[in-house]
Amino acid sequence: MQRINNDIKSGQFKPVYLLFGEERYLRRQYRDKLKNALCSPDDNMNNHFYDGKGISVGEIIDLAETMPFLAERRVIFIDNSGLFKSGGEQLAEYLGGQNDTTVFVFTESEVDKRSKLFKAASANGCVVDFAVQDENTLKRWVAGMLGREGKKITENSVQFFLTKTGTDMENIHMELEKLICYCMDKEVVEAGDIEAICTTKVSNHIFDMVDAVADKRTSQALSLYYDLITLKEPPMRILFLIARHCNILLQIKQMKNKGYAAKDMASTIGVPPFAVNKYLGQAQKFKTEILRSAVEKCVEAEEAVKTGRMNDVMSVELLLLSVFS
Numbered sequence: 001m002q003r004i005n006n007d008i009k010s011g012q013f014k015p016v017y018l019l020f021g022e023e024r025y026l027r028r029q030y031r032d033k034l035k036n037a038l039c040s041p042d043d044n045m046n047n048h049f050y051d052g053k054g055i056s057v058g059e060i061i062d063l064a065e066t067m068p069f070l071a072e073r074r075v076i077f078i079d080n081s082g083l084f085k086s087g088g089e090q091l092a093e094y095l096g097g098q099n100d101t102t103v104f105v106f107t108e109s110e111v112d113k114r115s116k117l118f119k120a121a122s123a124n125g126c127v128v129d130f131a132v133q134d135e136n137t138l139k140r141w142v143a144g145m146l147g148r149e150g151k152k153i154t155e156n157s158v159q160f161f162l163t164k165t166g167t168d169m170e171n172i173h174m175e176l177e178k179l180i181c182y183c184m185d186k187e188v189v190e191a192g193d194i195e196a197i198c199t200t201k202v203s204n205h206i207f208d209m210v211d212a213v214a215d216k217r218t219s220q221a222l223s224l225y226y227d228l229i230t231l232k233e234p235p236m237r238i239l240f241l242i243a244r245h246c247n248i249l250l251q252i253k254q255m256k257n258k259g260y261a262a263k264d265m266a267s268t269i270g271v272p273p274f275a276v277n278k279y280l281g282q283a284q285k286f287k288t289e290i291l292r293s294a295v296e297k298c299v300e301a302e303e304a305v306k307t308g309r310m311n312d313v314m315s316v317e318l319l320l321l322s323v324f325s
Contacts (some may be wrong), residue, residue, distance in 0.1 A: 012288060013103055018108070018118070019105070021130035085115065151189055151190050163275070
């Protein structure tokens with residue numbers, strides 16, 4: 001990210017920029033930074049935008065070979081093309097000797113680092129992986145945004161806020177805007193404010209649902225499930241999240257028995273470090289064989305729905321009633 005900032009500051013741009021990774025908020029932010037630095041707002045002749053798969057690589061190359069019209073450069077923005085996973089070989093060959101008045105800005109959620117196009121972008125330009133940000137970075141970002149609005153937040157409150165929002169910066173930003181409006185006349189944001197206005201992510205509902213089943217509070221587990229159905233959450237997505245959650249608990253439990261540190265658990269499984277202790281606490285409520293059986297029953301429930309043997313809503317209901325019994 002600093003490399004992009006330096007290029008913008010100096011005005012010396014690379015011929016290729018590839019912005020990829022899980023953190024879509026940062027990808028979009030830095031794409032827009034490059035757009036503002038590279039493009040004149042009223043120039044419709046030299047700025048080009050492509051989005052989605054099915055892009056004609058030949059057309060892109062022809063456009064890149066066209067000299068800019070009354071401008072310093074031609075800029076081609078390509079979002080979510082999938083070319084960095086397959087089909088980008090022709091463009092990879094072109095990037096080695098492209099027109100020096102053309103700049104490519106690619107934005108991709110997923111890439112194959114073994115692909116020819118990824119290697120060509122790395123060799124000829126600037127490649128940035130926008131990974132999920134760590135807990136401390138997110139805390140500083142939240143505190144900074146609140147600080148610019150003249151508000152403060154305690155360590156415990158910001159921790160509580162992140163447990164509700166997750167690590168997706170786009171979701172965090174949206175929830176912060178709601179929180180700032182709600183606390184318009186307050187200087188300090190408190191846990192009660194967060195509880196009152198911030199939306200809990202679906203994955204957190206899944207956590208509470210599994211917790212309720214673990215504590216034999218079946219009616220509460222079903223109530224949480226019906227809440228998700230009321231919010232138009234598809235039953236098959238709920239089933240997927242339950243299976244994913246049980247798999248995380250199983251892995252956490254196994255790594256704990258092997259002496260893994262919490263930081264290593266987080267990076268291996270792909271969960272934020274601040275969530276590890278919550279998962280550990282829940283995993284201790286189950287025997288390993290119960291969690292393994294739960295994952296298997298989730299697969300069986302999905303198969304039953306896909307083969308038409310069971311209604312999707314009922315499949316999850318039965319799962320909650322039987323999976324940990």
